[in-house]
Amino acid sequence: MRRSLHIKLVLIMVLLIVSLMVVVGAFLMNSVTGYYIDEFYQQIAGAFGQDNVDFVRDLQTATEGEEDGAAMVGELLSAYAGVLGVDGHDRNYYVLDGATGRCLAGSAAEPDGGVAITPNISTALLGEPGFDSSVTADYMDAAIPITRGGQPYIVYILDDRETARSLNGEMFNLIMEALVLGLIISVLLSFLLSKTMVTPLQRLTDGIEEVARGDFSRKLEVTSGDEIGQLTESFNAMARQLQTTVAAVENERNKLDTLFLHMADGVVAFDRKERVIHANPAAGRLLGRSFTQQDRYGDLFGDLFPFEQAEAAPGGLAGSRTVDGRYLELLLAPYARANQGGVLVLIHDVTEQRKAEQMRKDFVANVSHELRTPLTNIKSYAETLSDGVGELPPEMEQRFLGVILNESDRMTHILQDLLTLSRFDSGRSELRLTWFPFAQAVDDTYQAVLMDAQNHSHTVELAMPDHLPKVRADRERVMQVMMNIVSNAIKYTPDGGHIVISAGLAKDRVWMEVDDNGIGIPEGDRERIFERFYRVDKARSRQSGGTGLGLSIAQEIMLRHEGSLYLVDKDDPGLTICMELPIQGPRREDAHED
Ligand code: ADP
Numbered sequence: 001m002r003r004s005l006h007i008k009l010v011l012i013m014v015l016l017i018v019s020l021m022v023v024v025g026a027f028l029m030n031s032v033t034g035y036y037i038d039e040f041y042q043q044i045a046g047a048f049g050q051d052n053v054d055f056v057r058d059l060q061t062a063t064e065g066e067e068d069g070a071a072m073v074g075e076l077l078s079a080y081a082g083v084l085g086v087d088g089h090d091r092n093y094y095v096l097d098g099a100t101g102r103c104l105a106g107s108a109a110e111p112d113g114g115v116a117i118t119p120n121i122s123t124a125l126l127g128e129p130g131f132d133s134s135v136t137a138d139y140m141d142a143a144i145p146i147t148r149g150g151q152p153y154i155v156y157i158l159d160d161r162e163t164a165r166s167l168n169g170e171m172f173n174l175i176m177e178a179l180v181l182g183l184i185i186s187v188l189l190s191f192l193l194s195k196t197m198v199t200p201l202q203r204l205t206d207g208i209e210e211v212a213r214g215d216f217s218r219k220l221e222v223t224s225g226d227e228i229g230q231l232t233e234s235f236n237a238m239a240r241q242l243q244t245t246v247a248a249v250e251n252e253r254n255k256l257d258t259l260f261l262h263m264a265d266g267v268v269a270f271d272r273k274e275r276v277i278h279a280n281p282a283a284g285r286l287l288g289r290s291f292t293q294q295d296r297y298g299d300l301f302g303d304l305f306p307f308e309q310a311e312a313a314p315g316g317l318a319g320s321r322t323v324d325g326r327y328l329e330l331l332l333a334p335y336a337r338a339n340q341g342g343v344l345v346l347i348h349d350v351t352e353q354r355k356a357e358q359m360r361k362d363f364v365a366n367v368s369h370e371l372r373t374p375l376t377n378i379k380s381y382a383e384t385l386s387d388g389v390g391e392l393p394p395e396m397e398q399r400f401l402g403v404i405l406n407e408s409d410r411m412t413h414i415l416q417d418l419l420t421l422s423r424f425d426s427g428r429s430e431l432r433l434t435w436f437p438f439a440q441a442v443d444d445t446y447q448a449v450l451m452d453a454q455n456h457s458h459t460v461e462l463a464m465p466d467h468l469p470k471v472r473a474d475r476e477r478v479m480q481v482m483m484n485i486v487s488n489a490i491k492y493t494p495d496g497g498h499i500v501i502s503a504g505l506a507k508d509r510v511w512m513e514v515d516d517n518g519i520g521i522p523e524g525d526r527e528r529i530f531e532r533f534y535r536v537d538k539a540r541s542r543q544s545g546g547t548g549l550g551l552s553i554a555q556e557i558m559l560r561h562e563g564s565l566y567l568v569d570k571d572d573p574g575l576t577i578c579m580e581l582p583i584q585g586p587r588r589e590d591a592h593e594d
Contacts, residue, residue: 005201006194013186017179025175029168033135036164040085041131044142044157047083048129055080062149069148070095070104077155078107084157091159098145098152101125115156118143124154138165200228204235216243266347269335270297274307277342286347288324301345305332310343326351359531366533370414370547374407381407410545417549421532424556431474431560433585438510439468441475442503445482449490456495463502471510472585473561481554481565485514485577488550492540493518493574509563509580517574526567530555554579562586 048056058076062069077084077093086093086107094106094115101122103115115121120130124143133140144155200223207220216239222232260267266283270276274297284290287300297307304319316333331346381400385392392400423429446462453460471478489499493516503512521529521536528534533548551565558565561581568576 005198006190009190009193010187013190014183017182017186021175021179021182025172028171028175030135032167032171033161033164036161037133037135037140040133040140040159041142043083043085044144045131047080048144048155052080052083055083056146059146059155060148062151066149069151070097070153073146073148073153073155074105074107081107085159086157090162091157094156094158096121096124096143096154096156098125098147098154101154104153115158121154121156124156197228200224200232204228204232207235207239211239211242214246216240216246264349266345266349268300268345268347269342270307270345271342272311272340274298274342276300283345283347286323286326286328286349297343301330301332304330307343310334311341327354363532366548367414367418370533371411374411374414377407378404410547413545414547414549417547417553420553421549421556424553424560429560431477431586433472434475435470435472436475437468438471438512438581439464439503441479441482442468442501442512445479445486446501448483449486452487453490453499456490456493456497458490458493458495458497458499461498461500463500465504468503468505468510469583471581471583473581474557477557478561478581481557481579482512484550484554485565485579488577489514489516489518489575491546492516497574506580508583510583511578511580513568513576513578515568515570515574515576517572520573520575521567529567530565560586562588 046052055076059073063072066072073095074093077086077095081087081093084093085091088107092106092108094110095104096102096115097104101115101117103110106115117125118130118139118141120132120141120143123130123132124145127145129145130141130143139158139160141156141158143157146153146155203220207218210218219236219239220232222229222236260278260280263280264282266286267278267280268276268283268291269278275293276291276295276297277293279291297310301310301319304321305313305317310317310332311334313332314334316331319330319332321328321330327350329348329350331348333344333346335341335344381404385397385400385404420429442464443462446460450460486499486501493499498517500515501512502515503510505511519537525534525536529536530551532552534552535546535548538548555565558579558581562585563579563581565577565579568578570576
């Protein structure tokens with residue numbers, strides 16, 4: 001850029017100087033020639049004018065017995081050579097025959113081929129003086145017709161303009177010298193100009209290139225107050241503004257990127273050519289695949305809606321799909337920016353919602369069912385009693401009343417359990433935290449179930465280290481969990497079984513494990529036994545007074561303590577279940593300290 005501008009500057013200067021010199025030269029040379037022509041004609045006209053009446057009269061008056069008029073005219077002209085400027089070299093006079101134009105005499109020898117008949121001579125031949133000369137001609141002449149002794153003559157003055165030519169030559173040389181000098185000055189000036197103009201422009205260009213590369217840190221120095229200085233200042237302001245804008249845009253993009261990266265919903269963006277241009281990790285996770293630029297809309301979502309349809313639906317199109325057992329809701333919406341755009345696919349995982357919905361439905365159905373069975377029993381026994389008042393044998397009445405009481409107890413039991421769960425759900429149930437010896441609680445549970453176990457001919461083993469720390473927990477509720485899992489082991493182990501209750505310490509947690517060799521839980525049901533009302537064998541559970549709510553409540557209690565309740569994998573028949581408690585108790589604030 002610098003070089004080209006510099007060359008342009010030099011060229012402009014050279015052109016300026018050359019054209020100036022040509023114009024001045026042409027004007028000067030023309031003026032000089034014009035001046036000489038004017039001078040010539042003024043001199044000739046002066047010689048033949050009013051001031052030199054004698055000379056004209058002498059020219060026209062022939063002397064007595066004159067033989068050669070032309071020679072006499074020549075002599076007279078020779079005498080007036082000074083007035084006429086005739087030098088015999090550059091300017092000569094000739095006396096021509098007034099009728100033919102033939103040369104009769106002259107201050108110099110007749111030119112080769114005779115005196116040429118010029119326009120002025122032609123004019124004089126017609127009797128008029130010829131005083132005209134072109135600036136471009138290489139001579140100037142004047143032809144004056146005179147009559148001497150009745151003979152017509154033409155006095156012809158011819159100047160070869162040598163004086164003007166040599167002066168013009170001198171001037172030409174001078175102009176040439178001036179031109180060379182001018183050119184040298186113009187080159188020097190252009191260097192100076194390039195330094196004052198091109199250098200700041202070059203600096204500006206470098207700065208712009210750096211900004212274009214994304215480096216906004218450089219501030220250009222303002223060295224002048226002229227237009228270039230103003231331009232540099234404007235550029236600095238623009239770079240600052242651009243830096244702020246780019247930073248803001250980058251910030252926004254980072255925010256969006258983070259959002260995209262961490263959002264739970266999947267997003268896949270397609271361009272107008274149906275190519276994947278963006279897909280966040282959630283989309284890959286939910287759809288169980290990875291994405292590349294080669295993936296096309298048609299292969300991924302073409303089964304839901306054609307691309308054109310999705311692109312033309314401003315409100316978006318809703319679809320659904322099941323992938324790996326997960327239920328996904330999809331929203332396909334167009335996005336457009338200028339002539340770019342495409343389709344965005346939003347993937348929302350509604351599996352948990354569906355599950356919760358299903359659980360709620362199941363729960364309502366279960367509660368109704370669980371309450372209806374004892375109610376039906378109570379009603380039918382009460383009706384039988386009412387129908388046969390005084391007719392039924394007393395022992396039968398007693399048995400019926402026993403059933404009614406039993407079923408009422410069962411209903412009360414279910415309702416109490418439901419109430420407990422509902423308190424946990426609504427967060428209304430507070431833990432009464434105290435420090436108590438964990439080993440003591442395990443031992444109390446062991447003692448409490450021993451009789452029941454013996455009734456079923458089970459052997460119960462207790463394995464515990466000597467020292468277990470005290471724990472901070474709600475003793476009553478922890479005991480409820482322990483009782484629940486040990487009772488289950490007794491209930492779901494055929495008579496004569498073997499139950500091992502063990503406890504211990506692991507880091508900052510205490511644990512109690514109950515292992516039996518009973519009926520165990522089929523693989524498919526293991527995950528579900530903590531669900532409300534879930535029972536593997538409903539009849540067996542009901543028979544043993546179970547409600548299917550025990551383990552749900554136990555797990556809620558453990559979770560409230562920030563502990564856990566889980567099944568332990570084992571190869572032998574039976575079930576191993578383990579509860580864990582943090583020694584320090586829950587860190588949450590909603591627990592109540594006694
Ligand atoms: P329930 O009142 O029916 O005992 P729980 O919530 O305590 O309800 O237990 C849920 C289900 O888990 C039981 O119905 C039973 O099928 C199964 N279960 C619990 N403990 C055991 C165990 N030790 N062995 C086999 N099955 C068990």
